[in-house]
Amino acid sequence: MANAADCAYAVIRASILDGTFAPGSRLKEAELVEFCGVSRTPVREALRRLAAEDFVRIQRNQGAEVKTWSDDDLDDLFDLRALLEGHAAAAAARQISAAQLEQIRAAIVEMDAVLASSAPQAEQVAQFLRLNRVVHETVWEAAGSGRLQSMLGRLVEQALIAHTARHYSLARVAQSHHHHRELLDALAAGDAVWAEAMMRGHIRAARLTLKVPPS
Amino acid sequence: MANAADCAYAVIRASILDGTFAPGSRLKEAELVEFCGVSRTPVREALRRLAAEDFVRIQRNQGAEVKTWSDDDLDDLFDLRALLEGHAAAAAARQISAAQLEQIRAAIVEMDAVLASSAPQAEQVAQFLRLNRVVHETVWEAAGSGRLQSMLGRLVEQALIAHTARHYSLARVAQSHHHHRELLDALAAGDAVWAEAMMRGHIRAARLTLKVPPS
DNA sequence: GTGCACTCGATTGTATACATTAACGCTTCG
DNA sequence: CGAAGCGTTAATGTATACAATCGAGTGCAC
Numbered sequence: 001m002a003n004a005a006d007c008a009y010a011v012i013r014a015s016i017l018d019g020t021f022a023p024g025s026r027l028k029e030a031e032l033v034e035f036c037g038v039s040r041t042p043v044r045e046a047l048r049r050l051a052a053e054d055f056v057r058i059q060r061n062q063g064a065e066v067k068t069w070s071d072d073d074l075d076d077l078f079d080l081r082a083l084l085e086g087h088a089a090a091a092a093a094r095q096i097s098a099a100q101l102e103q104i105r106a107a108i109v110e111m112d113a114v115l116a117s118s119a120p121q122a123e124q125v126a127q128f129l130r131l132n133r134v135v136h137e138t139v140w141e142a143a144g145s146g147r148l149q150s151m152l153g154r155l156v157e158q159a160l161i162a163h164t165a166r167h168y169s170l171a172r173v174a175q176s177h178h179h180h181r182e183l184l185d186a187l188a189a190g191d192a193v194w195a196e197a198m199m200r201g202h203i204r205a206a207r208l209t210l211k212v213p214p215s
Numbered sequence: 216m217a218n219a220a221d222c223a224y225a226v227i228r229a230s231i232l233d234g235t236f237a238p239g240s241r242l243k244e245a246e247l248v249e250f251c252g253v254s255r256t257p258v259r260e261a262l263r264r265l266a267a268e269d270f271v272r273i274q275r276n277q278g279a280e281v282k283t284w285s286d287d288d289l290d291d292l293f294d295l296r297a298l299l300e301g302h303a304a305a306a307a308a309r310q311i312s313a314a315q316l317e318q319i320r321a322a323i324v325e326m327d328a329v330l331a332s333s334a335p336q337a338e339q340v341a342q343f344l345r346l347n348r349v350v351h352e353t354v355w356e357a358a359g360s361g362r363l364q365s366m367l368g369r370l371v372e373q374a375l376i377a378h379t380a381r382h383y384s385l386a387r388v389a390q391s392h393h394h395h396r397e398l399l400d401a402l403a404a405g406d407a408v409w410a411e412a413m414m415r416g417h418i419r420a421a422r423l424t425l426k427v428p429p430s
Numbered sequence: 431g432t433g434c435a436c437t438c439g440a441t442t443g444t445a446t447a448c449a450t451t452a453a454c455g456c457t458t459c460g
Numbered sequence: 461c462g463a464a465g466c467g468t469t470a471a472t473g474t475a476t477a478c479a480a481t482c483g484a485g486t487g488c489a490c
Contacts, residue, residue, distance in 0.1 A: 003275065004444065029472070039445045041256075044472090045263060052267035060218065061451050061472055076360045083302055145291045151366065219474065244442070254475045259442090276442055276481050 005042035008032065009049055016055055016066055017160055023068040027056060054158055069162050071211070078207035081155050082200045084148060085136070089183065089199035090192040092142035100142045104184050107134045111177055115170075125168045128176075135180055139187075139199070162210055172209050176202065220257035223247065224264055231270055231281055232375055238283040242271060269373055284377050286426070293422035296370050297415045299363060300351070304398065304414035305407040307357035315357045319399050322349045326392055330385075340383050343391075350395055354402070354414070377425055387424050391417065 001007035012032060015021050032043045047064045050056045056064045069077070092100075114127040136156070140149040179202040186195035216222035227247060230236050247258045262279045265271045271279045284292070307315075329342040351371070355364040394417040401410035 028470095030470095040472095041444055041446090045260075045443095048260060048263055049267065052264065062453090063472065076362055080360065080362055080366075083298070087298055145295065147291055147295055151295075243440095245440095255442095256474055256476090260473095277483095278442065 003042070004038040005045040008036040008038050008042045008046035011036045012043075012046055013050060013055060016050075017157070021066050023066045023161065025066050027064040027066065029063070053154055055161070067161070069158070074159070074162055074207070074210060077155060077159055078203060081152070081159070082203040084152055084155070085139070085203050086196040086200040088140050088143035088145075088148055088152065089187070090196040091144060092139045093187050093190055093192040093195035095144060096139075096142040096187050100138050101184070101188055103138050104135050104180075104187070107131045107138075108177075108180050108184060111180070115173070115177065121170065124170070125173060128173050129168075132176065132180075135183075139183075142187075159206075159210075168209065172205075175205060179205070218257070219253040220260040223251040223253050223257045223261035226251045227258075227261055228265060228270060231265075232372070236281050238281045238376065240281050242279040242281065244278070268369055270376070282376070284373070289374070289377055289422070289425060292370060292374055293418060296367070296374070297418040299367055299370070300354070300418055301411040301415040303355050303358035303360075303363055303367065304402070305411035306359060307354045308402050308405055308407040308410035310359060311354075311357040311402050315353050316399070316403055318353050319350050319395075319402070322346045322353075323392075323395050323399060326395070330388070330392065336385065339385070340388060343388050344383075347391065347395075350398075354398075357402075374421075374425075383424065387420075390420060394420070 001010055012021070012027070012035075015035075021027060027047065029040050029043050029047070032047075033040055036043060036046075047056060047058060051058045051064065055067060057067050058064045108131075111128055111131050114124055114131070117124065119127075133156075136152075137149075140152050143149070179198060183195060183198045183202065186198050216225055227236070227242070227250075230250075236242060242262065244255050244258050244262070247262075248255055251258060251261075262271060262273060266273045266279065269282060272282050273279045323346075326343055326346050329339055329346070332339065334342075348371075351367075352364075355367050358364070394413060398410060398413045398417065401413055
């Protein structure tokens with residue numbers, strides 16, 4: 001990373017996402033200085049950025065702490081995500097390019113391979129989540145709104161914090177996989193209503209995953 | 216303003232909104248230091264905040280400039296606003312409180328008074344815009360989603376930059392006024408579909424105002 | 431004459447010292 | 461014994477000095 005500030009941002013952000021800094025934990029600037037290996041100035045800048053993206057909460061003269069998400073917050077978040085991702089899917093259905101369709105198709109094929117492999121389940125899930133992200137980002141991109149794209153990116157990553165250390169069942173993953181397939185059909189058919197409905201359902205189902213504690 | 220950083224933020228932001236810093240103009244930190252009367256550190260923090268809120272664009276080692284909005288950007292912005300404000304109106308219709316309804320009603324009554332007054336037209340429009348903001352913010356609040364509320368706040372203020380130095384026709388204001396009245400009816404009736412439709416139309420009409428140059 | 435490279439100036443990025451604030455614990459008074 | 465006031469301390473907020481970077485202008489070589 002060229003910039004000290006970007007570096008601090010990346011390090012802290014990654015540490016929040018992977019659970020090194022648990023939700024609710026205090027982030028003291030002095031500690032982050034040695035953790036990141038840069039001075040306080042870029043650390044502070046990184047914290048402000050993270051606050052703007054709702055990863056941390058900053059109170060005046062009281063420092064930063066990793067944001068915690070209540071169940072209601074998550075409901076709120078996923079409601080908005082369903083609305084916006086549904087909107088994106090509808091827009092995408094109207095104007096998606098052949099290349100973008102192909103990209104989604106390829107990701108789904110890769111998912112097939114991952115799920116059919118004999119890799120450890122955690123590895124399978126990790127791979128699946130990566131490909132899942134590809135599918136969604138391609139849809140956002142096809143929707144053709146930079147603003148929508150960045151909003152969704154942020155919402156999804158906020159949701160990821162809540163996901164930390166939560167494992168997915170293979171059954172849940174399989175359901176997602178079916179959603180993706182049908183979404184692809186809807187997009188290929190150029191059916192905006194169908195695509196929007198599928199995407200909204202897909203997001204609502206994802207919300208449920210976070211509600212039911214893993215057994 | 217207690218904080219130097221908050222102070223700088225408020226000053227710069229206000230100057231962007233009122234056109235003192237025109238879209239596209241470069242914001243040099245040294246200039247802002249004397250403009251705001253604080254040191255570079257809080258000025259930089261303010262600029263980063265403004266960048267996070269899409270008021271300015273920052274390029275590495277090249278400083279900040281007031282963001283410019285193309286026609287397509289504004290289409291994009293208002294599309295999203297219509298979607299989100301429509302969603303907010305629908306949610307509000309389902310759960311708005313009597314006090315909030317009354318607040319909207321009072322704002323509309325005040326609008327009546329403003330439009331019937333003999334104040335200079337610019338003054339009338341300014342007052343109307345303030346009350347317009349009250350109506351919208353009350354709807355957002357009634358929707359009950361903090362996230363939606365902050366997103367809409369940002370979108371609206373981005374739109375305001377484009378409005379700078381653009382005057383509204385009284386005819387346009389009267390149309391808005393009618394929208395508000397009908398929106399109130401829909402909210403009072405608890406009719407989410409009606410409320411959403413009204414709000415979407417209201418926003419689309421507002422977009423048109425920015426497209427047609429003032430005569 | 432044109433194109434490239436180099437230097438200089440201006441501006442942003444970073445580190446650090448200092449100021450300010452708020453929380454915590456102690457003392458003291460009721 | 462409890463509560464309120466005050467001082468200490470540990471953190472954040474601010475200013476400023478220094479470093480790195482970019483762009484423009486100039487001069488040299490081809």
